[in-house]
Amino acid sequence: xxxxxxxxxxxxxxxxxxxxxxxxxxxxxxxxxxxxxxxxxxxxxxxxxxxxxxxxxxxxxxxxxxxxxxxxxxxxxxxxxxxxxxxxxxxxxxxxxxxxxxxxxxxxxxxxxxxxxxxxxxxxxxxxxxxxxxxxxxxxxxxxxxxxxxxxxxxxxxxxxxxxxxxxxxxxxxxxxxxxxxxxxxxxxxxx
Numbered sequence: 001x002x003x004x005x006x007x008x009x010x011x012x013x014x015x016x017x018x019x020x021x022x023x024x025x026x027x028x029x030x031x032x033x034x035x036x037x038x039x040x041x042x043x044x045x046x047x048x049x050x051x052x053x054x055x056x057x058x059x060x061x062x063x064x065x066x067x068x069x070x071x072x073x074x075x076x077x078x079x080x081x082x083x084x085x086x087x088x089x090x091x092x093x094x095x096x097x098x099x100x101x102x103x104x105x106x107x108x109x110x111x112x113x114x115x116x117x118x119x120x121x122x123x124x125x126x127x128x129x130x131x132x133x134x135x136x137x138x139x140x141x142x143x144x145x146x147x148x149x150x151x152x153x154x155x156x157x158x159x160x161x162x163x164x165x166x167x168x169x170x171x172x173x174x175x176x177x178x179x180x181x182x183x184x185x186x187x188x189x190x191x192x
Contacts, residue, residue: 056098057136079167100135105145145172
C-alpha cells in the first residue's frame, strides 16, 4: 500500500453495500419535534424480540398482567432484568406499588395468551392455569421461562417507566421454543 493516498476511509470499503444511513443525500429520518412515530416504530420492528407477559399481585390482591416485548437482561451479578410500561397504562400504579412481579416468557404456542394480555378485557386471567410465586405474583403455565422479581427500582424513560427487577427465582423449559415478534407479526423459530 502506498504511503500517500487521496482515498478516504469510505473509498477503501469495497464492495460498497447499500446502507441508507451512509448514502449521499438525506441520512434517514431525524427525530425532531415532529418526527413520524409510526416510521420509528416500524424501524424498531426490525429487531426481533421475544414476547413476555408481566404479572403481579396489586396491593388490593387483584392480579394484573400485560404483554411486553421490552424485556431485557441488565446484570448477571446481581441478577437484574428490565422492562418498560407506558405511562398511560391503567396498570401503571398497580405495577409501581407491587412488591414483586413475574416476567413470563411466552412459548411459541402462546400467541393467544399474548393477545389476551395486550387487550383491555376485564378478566385476563380467566381460565388460565396459574401458580402463585414470590410476593403473590402469578406464574402462567406453559411458558418457556419465568423470572420472579423483586420490584427493585424504576426510572423515567420518556413516555414509559422503566422497571428494573432483582430476580429472586427463575426457571425455564428448554424443550419449549419462544414466541417471537418481528415486523409487527408473531414468528416462530425453527429447530436446528
